[in-house]
Amino acid sequence: MKKIILALILFAGSVQAFAQLPNLNNDTVPQRAQKPLDGYYEKKNILSAKVSPYASLRESDVMFSKRVWREIDLREKVNMIFASPKARLITILTDAIAEGELTAYSATATKDDVNGDEFSSVLTPEQAMGTFADSVLVPVFDTDGNQTGTTVKPGEFNPDSIIKFRIKEDWIFDKQRSVFEPRIIGIAPMIKIQAAGQSFDEQPAFWIYFPEARHLLVTKAVMNRDNDATGLSYDDVFMKRIFSSYIVKESNPEDLRIKDYAIGIDKLHESDRVKKELMNFEHDLWSY
Template sequence: MKKYLFSALAIACSAAAFAQQENLSNSTKPIHAEEPPVDGYFVQSDIENRKVIPYATIRQTDVAYKKRVWREIDLREKMNKAFASPKSRLIDIIIDAVMKGELRAYDPTPTENDPNGDSFKNVLPPDQVMARFGGDSVLVEEFNENNEVIASHYEARAFSGENVIKFRIKEDWIFDKQRSVFEPRIVGIAPLITPQIPGMDSNVGMVPAETGGGAANFDPFDPFAVQPEQNQAANAPSNVPVPTVNTGLFNPQVDPTPAFWIYFPEARHILVNKEVVNRSNDATGLSYDDIFVKRMFASYIVKESNPEDLRIKDYIADGKERLYESERIKKSLMDYEQDLWSY
């Protein structure tokens, strides 16, 4: 009997020893060529093995209030810098998943069955996804010693996500009376691109840096940007004449538009395994799914659901007033939640 007992204990101890991770801090064994060393002192595998935590089920009869809003995330803001980190850039993750067939992209072009282009009606093929960013191939010419073109061929263009600095989010704010919870749920995410108009200089509408510090950071394609001439006129001394702006120049206002839409419930299964770079701590273990579900980003509202289907910029011309309107909509949502309860 004792012999069987000792055998069982020996087997259990050996199994536990094999199950434990090797102590990388005190490793003395030589590493074989086919087994590269671990980059660090522990194997970080929790992100790769994570699964999506499903939302609570919502029944239509339990929805007492619902409000749809569209908001934009500007990656140039300090709180959103992680989205543009070269180590884990959000647009690179999305493009890679789309090109591998792990994620579907939806066409943002308004059609008869999708008037706004954001209802996930029409699937966008992967080859057309790259065309939205300027094409997936480039013509390369070959020259001889006399600098004459002797041949040409097409080469695949490497995609760079540095040009994508904004994302648009479509979400619903829902009050579930069954659970007594008022929460936002993201429906879709779209990277924004600025359409390139032939013959238009990319610097058209830009004010030189010499005109002032505020004008140097002015973005003519930002619908919420404050016009530089307003700041210049307000800050100029009374005895210094303000230079006039030549109204005859071609100064179009081109709004950033969605390149494609991603259905967020589908994207969660990809984003949950992608770690977000944290400036303060490398061991936070936050994924992009955590960032979106926990609302760890800065944004401003550009539209709320209304009978006329108007955007904020459609009824407010001034950029500063649009920001005030965005904050007013945010406050109205928070006030609704506070008004639900009495203390």
């Protein structure tokens, strides 16, 4: 009899304890002590995601390598995920640079870095952000309130002004694994240069070393048009090539860009030619 009474007491206590556990999914009375859960489950997986490392690569195993530069235009429908207000790529990068989580490298050409994309010069967060903003003249006043001159200060950065990203990557055939794959080296937001009332070609604002950025991008979710529960990260987008792009340059002895020797629609045809050559190289490796 005592055992039955003890069992009933323990059961009643467990029911009471369970009833006191906060359950925001079923509560009808707001819980003021904590913020309500925005949904019916916590999205934790992507926050603790880790980078899947590349397979190790030896120089002796590289039978073929080709470097290409390509651009992602965010105005294309498939690329609009990069410009989503809830998960904008440029905002993720600039916030990480400002917090010291990511390193920005100068895109300015030098004697030792003729293209400005070899990650040779580190920028401070202030210098990196300064590449975006147009300069404006701000009046300078003395203690009496009289204007004594003007000074040049950077204007406010508008993230919507970034509509393109440039990617630098190597296409490598590893004979040890019999795999032909691209490996992204760097990514750069593109800005339109304006000076003396004239607009010039878009140029990289700065470069981000992609292997370093992967550890950040793997924890940043991408807004999916069809399904909110995909758990897709920006690292997945780049590694699985879920974007549209066009080639603007391939490695060549003259170091020419496609626009240096092709104009108009011919630039697009030349971009497709380079892309098809890479595909044909892979197809020609196998016998059917």
